Amino acid sequence: MISLILGISLIAAGCASTSQQQILATEQSQVALRSIQTRAFDTTDKKLMMRSVINTLQDLDFLIQDSSLDLGTVTGQKFSGVTVVKMSVIVKERNAKQLSVRANAQFGLKAVEDPKIYQDFFNALEKSIFLTAHQVD
């Protein structure tokens, strides 16, 4: 009986991830994640793009918590029932003619790595800025 309990706890200790491992953990690979979360737009107007991102997040019920024109970041938070959803978007120059927009969300205690959710966000952003969101890989 005691050996059974010991056995199970040893296995459990081996399987459980420590809280520190969460710091660098992701479900998808780094490259796959970038491709899901990033889109390129045919414009170089960073300020206008950022204003569109801010308005799109506001439309999606997020409350804007922070933004920086220099860094190109916008962060917002919303509540879905009892879960807090946080989302960060970063706008950067991609090349001479394009900007890249990368979004990154967390739903409660889990990172959002489902491509559909990001696709929905980029669909809303496309409508807000009247430009096409190109896939990047």
Next chain:
Amino acid sequence: MRKYDTTDEKKVLQASAGALQDLGFTIDKSETNLGVIVASKNRSAVNVGATTLAITADLASAILTRNYNANFYKNSDKEQKIQASMIINPSLSDKNMVVRVKFQSIVWNQSGQVSRFETIKDPKLYQDFFERVSKAIFLEEHKI
């Protein structure tokens, strides 16, 4: 969302910050280049009627069961943090400024746990708020 008949973004930003301060909010963050102002205030969330009821329920349960383990008071609301985010944009077509605002609140109970979150959607609150912003823009124009 409201439109204001001016193209002076700085004036609208300052008036909006003023309106928030009039309501007791402290400004947490702002990015004037993007027209974003984030403010918050912490206030009591104690509802006197509900708390009295909770205390009475706890006492009643203690007397009836001869054991104090009821949680009505512990679960009653204690304090809240109200966060506001204002976004000011020039309107694309006309020569005016568009002001948007959103309020959210987080409520904690007496035992320090989060009781609820909500995005506030009451239209009257937003209407009252925009009236204040209008007043603040007027005051800003007249340098009060």
